[in-house]
Amino acid sequence: SQELEQSPQSLIVQEGKNLTINCTSSKTLYGLYWYKQKYGEGLIFLMMLQKGGEEKSHEKITAKLDEKKQQSSLHITASQPSHAGIYLCGADRTGTASKLTFGTGTRLQVTL
């Protein structure tokens, strides 16, 4: 079973709408990473969260890590076609930063 669960699996939103993607673990996360992937390409780093309650923003994307460090959310405000892609959360679940594992991914489509 996947130890990092993402929801929803896919999402279609109209341009200009807000959206949220969630990443949940049954274990404490020592480091939580958000990446974006265009189909058939590598992953682009978005943000990293380490502390419980931490929140970071970049342009129209905000990521949060809950106090227990078991759940993270990625929020996009006023979505644009350029936001389309696959969003993946990755985590260091063991305290060994080199063993980085990923969730199932969320496919985002933005319609005009």
Place this chain on the structure above:
Amino acid sequence: DGGITQSPKYLFRKEGQNVTLSCEQNLNHDAMYWYRQDPGQGLRLIYYSQIVNDFQKGDIAEGYSVSREKKESFPLTVTSAQKNPTAFYLCASSHDSENRGVRTEAFFGQGTRLTVV
């Protein structure tokens, strides 16, 4: 420019053959990783290496082998024992943050799409 390079971008393999995927980085990163991505799924960790001449199995290591003879290089061999090798393979690298007490993000290559014919 610094970065991580995977080659080839597309690879075709006949059943029963071994193939090797290349991954090279000039970021001076200690840690390197190999992931497999299947359609509709996230990334699954195959092998990772924290230092030269040392590597550990990830979650799906069966049918794969790696070597880490140089800091810059971490080639992955898909052996004939891998029953379903058709997939998108991604290589990544990062600073060995555990040893330095600093956690950093991983940088990814552009991937190799392997197809068994």
